[in-house]
Amino acid sequence: MTMQYWLVKQEPDSYPWSAFVADGATSWDGVRNYQARNFLRAMRRGDSVLFYASGDAKEVQGLATVSKAPYPDPSATEGDWVSVELKPKQAPSRPVTLAEMKADGALKDLLLLRHTRLSVVPVTPEQFERILKLAGR
DNA sequence: GCCAACGTTGGC
């Protein structure tokens, strides 16, 4: 199985990158959107994930790994929802802002930009590499 | 604070 790449979005007010790092690993639950759920369900252990902070931050702030394959969302009292466990890997040398990504031609098809309200989106290997490069890696 | 995008709900 080849490695897949993803981007997850989070409001910095509710769960900042620093809290994620402090936790060491977290159950990524509470997703209540069918499209996002389907992407979560397609995640596999070892996949790479970009951590994007929305709201006031609007930037990719870190890199994470899927540490546990999809399982039923423990926070769901009804319905068929899933979560995965994510582990923070590292913060990039510097964050990559939404404005930068928007201005970058190589990222014009980034789903983050086209489906702004989706909290979990796939990223192509090329887009992933490009974002890491912008992050100074 | 406003507005656009868009998903969901409910009436018909």
Added chain:
DNA sequence: GCCAACGTTGGC
């Protein structure tokens, strides 16, 4: 099954 109303998200 359609569509209007409404709620939520997120960028500006």
